[in-house]
Amino acid sequence: xxxxxxxGSHVSVSEGALVLLRCNYSxxxxxxxxxxxxxxxxxxxxxxxxxxxxxxxxxxNGFEAEFKKxxxxxxxxxxxxxxxxxxxxxxxxxxxxxxxxxxGNLIFGKGTKLxxxx
Amino acid sequence: DSGVTQTPKHLITATGQxxxxxxxxxxxxxxxxxxxxxxDQGLQFLIQYYNGEERAKGNILERFSAQQFPDLHSELNLSxxxxxxxxxYFCASSVGTSVGETQYFGPGTRLLVL
Numbered sequence: 001x002x003x004x005x006x007x008g009s010h011v012s013v014s015e016g017a018l019v020l021l022r023c024n025y026s027x028x029x030x031x032x033x034x035x036x037x038x039x040x041x042x043x044x045x046x047x048x049x050x051x052x053x054x055x056x057x058x059x060x061n062g063f064e065a066e067f068k069k070x071x072x073x074x075x076x077x078x079x080x081x082x083x084x085x086x087x088x089x090x091x092x093x094x095x096x097x098x099x100x101x102x103x104g105n106l107i108f109g110k111g112t113k114l115x116x117x118x
Numbered sequence: 119d120s121g122v123t124q125t126p127k128h129l130i131t132a133t134g135q136x137x138x139x140x141x142x143x144x145x146x147x148x149x150x151x152x153x154x155x156x157x158d159q160g161l162q163f164l165i166q167y168y169n170g171e172e173r174a175k176g177n178i179l180e181r182f183s184a185q186q187f188p189d190l191h192s193e194l195n196l197s198x199x200x201x202x203x204x205x206x207y208f209c210a211s212s213v214g215t216s217v218g219e220t221q222y223f224g225p226g227t228r229l230l231v232l
Contacts, residue, residue, distance in 0.1 A: 032217055043225045104216065105151055106151075108160060110160045
């Protein structure tokens with residue numbers, strides 16, 4: 001079974017500072033990984049995803065994430081935080097029954113709330 | 119705007135009651151997923167439908183049921199409501215059932231059970 005762990009339920013950075021949100025996964029099959037963002041009182045919006053191919057994935061709003069199989073990690077980064085980045089971020093993995101099998105629902109981490117200080 | 123619509127936005131009801139949440143997927147999407155977001159459990163998958171058929175089940179209680187209609191909209195029925203059912207319920211849609219497909223989320227229905 002797949003699972004996701006997000007380290008740090010709250011992260012606070014200053015405007016202009018590096019944003020690093022940590023995500024580790026557990027999967028017995030090649031994982032498909034996602035980062036979603038949730039702004040207050042809104043639904044989830046996809047930032048980026050990794051399926052196959054290039055391990056450095058670029059997403060919207062200047063975010064990127066790198067898939068590191070050896071570390072079972074998929075950390076989200078942004079070089080320079082903006083006030084508008086304040087939101088909750090969720091890492092997720094596709095639920096896969098076995099290699100080649102598909103069960104398309106997502107398994108989410110607990111989320112990391114990002115605060116940006118002026 | 120993801121293109122996924124959910125109604126109502128807010129719902130306040132009493133314990134023991136039954137409610138129906140509605141979801142319309144993005145145009146062209148055949149898969150609909152229901153998720154529950156609560157403070158203690160986080161975001162949890164409930165159930166998936168694909169083109170009218172149940173495709174996958176997650177941590178969905180027996181008091182909860184869902185269906186997808188021929189026009190592809192979906193309804194989540196919650197009955198014998200308990201205080202612990204208070205949560206944000208999200209619907210998401212995707213084109214098909216392939217693993218790795220992007221799921222587009224609606225704005226959610228906030229349910230408060232008093």
